[in-house]
Amino acid sequence: MKRIINCFKPYKGLPMSIYILFFASIVNNIGNFVGPFLTMFLTYRIGFSISLVGVIVAINAGLGMIGTMIGGKLIDSIGRKKVLIVFGIAAGIGYGMCAFINNPIIITSILMVSSFVGGFSHPVYSTITTDLTQGDQRNAAFSLNYMAMNIGFSVGPLLAGFLYENYLMWFFLGDAITTLISIALVSIFVPESKPSKEEIEKSKVKTYESAEEGSLVKALLKRPTLLMFCFIIVIYFIVFSQFTFGLSIQIGDIFKNNGATIFGSLMTVNAVMCSILTIFITSATKNIKASFCIAIGGLLYAIGFGMMFFINAYYLFIISTATWTVGEILVATNTSVYIASHTPITHRGRFNSVFPIIRKLGFMIGPMMAGFYVKYTNIRNLWILVAILAVIASLMMYKLYTLDKTEIKVSQNKAS
Template identity: 70%
Template sequence: MEKIKNYFKPYRGLPRSIYIIFFASIVNNMGNLVGPFLTLFLTYKIGLSVSVVGIIVAVNSALGMLGAMIGGKLIDTIGRKKILMIFRTASGIGYVICAFVKMPVIITSILMLSSFLGGFSQPVYSTIITDLTEGEERKAAFSLEYMAMNIGFSVGPLLAGFLYENYLTWLFLGDAITTFISVFLILIFVPETMPTKKELEKLKERTFESAEEGSLLSALIKRPVLLIFSFIMVIYFIVFSQFNFGLSLQVGDIFNARGAKIFGMLMTVNAVLCSTVTIFITSAIKNIKASLSIAIGGLLYAVGFGMIFFIDKFYMFIISTVIWTIGEIMVSTNTSVYIAEHTPITHRGRFNSVFPIIRRLGFMVGPIMAGAYVKHSNIRNLWLLIGGLSLVASLMMYILYTSDTVSLQEQKRDAIKEDL
């Protein structure tokens, strides 16, 4: 019993607001009912053509990213809670309207507007967590946010599937209600965390999180390590995107008619592990730097995805999924920590708005690249390429880790000299 308690130790003593965000995130992600069924709704309920729906879904995604970019700036200048209250509430109101409107053009327009407005508040949770934590606390806090997302997403689509078939109006109302509940939790229990001028002055210039003047671009130029990190993460997400694209094709090629069922089982294994094992992994790596944890996660990607080239048995695909899922947990829970540790305190909202774009870029490029490769080779050979990319990205991340370690040692030496 004592050993089990130790696994939960990193999560004890966190600021109360972190636990509130955890529950608010579960509620909000459980209520993500419209998004997963948007394509089906527009095609079969509204009656739009597949080509038109494809354009709408793509534009909808782009509007969400644009909203996040604008929201990041507003979060840094106006405040975290204000942006969440205004824009997430507005997004929820849009879903309420869609529940009662019957005209396809109006419904589609409002859905796209809601996606745009909802994007404004997307970086808020990560920004608040960064404001409230540092060091080991950050790992635990971002780990909680990651678990909340997976718990919510594991329940939401099941509920959405039931509502879509039988109670379509409640698909929209449910999304709106859970949005309002999550906003209410933040409104009542989480204080505004935007740093004051006094807090900005507290950070010494030699730290990675020191305040900066100017735009996001100018802050990035002054921190080239973040540009390098962003490039590495694009590779990571190109690799990880194959859990959906390449893996489904490989399983279908091997198991034929049973492919869809087996792929669904593998996704269930992934979801269950992400929701349950994260606690134990976070505890095990609590003393390992975020950059090194991400590098190790890349090695697990290389093994988990790379081994698919050699296997054709169901139990081996389970083992493969377990390995790359552990890699996913290590990468996902530490990426936000790394960004937080290297982001100017004045630009936290903006930097947190950029990361989802990096993720989507990888998920856009990954399937296109894999499709072109498979066309000129075959699906099995894809995993050699993916394994190789994982190794390269992991090595680059390890170099970044050693570079960071040297920089921190130099900062400590400078601090000692100044104190003397």
């Protein structure tokens, strides 16, 4: 019992704004209806072909990625809250408009525009978290943000599945309303955290977080390890993107009319596990390097997704989901901390836009690749390709882990 209690200690004493972000993220993710069900909506409600849906989902992710890139720059220049309020509200209104439109072309267009403008605000939460924390507090804060996302997501898919099947108008309105509520919480209770000129000057004594001049690309080129890390993580998200694309199609193919409900239940299994296990996995791996944890996560992706080539029974899909979920926890929590610890204070918005960009890039390439692959083969064969990619990415991450160890030894020798 004492060990369990000790796992919660890192979450005590964090800035109040971190707790507000926690609750705002829960609300926002409870209402994250449209994103996870987009493939199913376009395929089964609108009637687009799988290959076309793959292209649409890829373009949608690409627009979100572009928005995130622009948003990162704006966050650094005009402030965190202004970007969240202006562009987050615009995205919420877009989702709300879809509730009253029947034309599939118009709905698809509005969803794409909403994805674009919503991308502007994606780096805000992680940027504020980076601003307000450091050291062990930062690990705990990012872990808390990740848990908040999954606590909300543990409720959202079940509610979304119900609304999708019975009240499609509220499927879109619910997403819009929860988006606006979460923005209101942050705008009212969280102060602007953009670093002052004095804080930027003080940062110049640090190694990785010291101020930089110039663009994001210039700052990234000064950090080749992080650049390599980002490339590998793109492959991880190409694999992970199949939890909404490939999995939803296979579930719909096997379980037919019950597909939406069963898919929603699997997403709930994923979210509940993430909400509960993150605390214990974070505590158990706190002394293990992030790159090694991510390498293990890649192997769990290979097993969890790869086994779907063989299975049909619902309970086996639960086992599959549980396996890749543990991999997700290892990958997601360690990626956030790794990027934050290599972020110049002057580029926090832009560097914190890197993670959503990586995610969007993976979710852009993954569905498009899978859509065309399935067109010329079948949905089951997709999981062989996905498992191979996961193993390759895991081996590459392990190589990065060995390079990190060598770099640390060289630095220690220079210091002595």
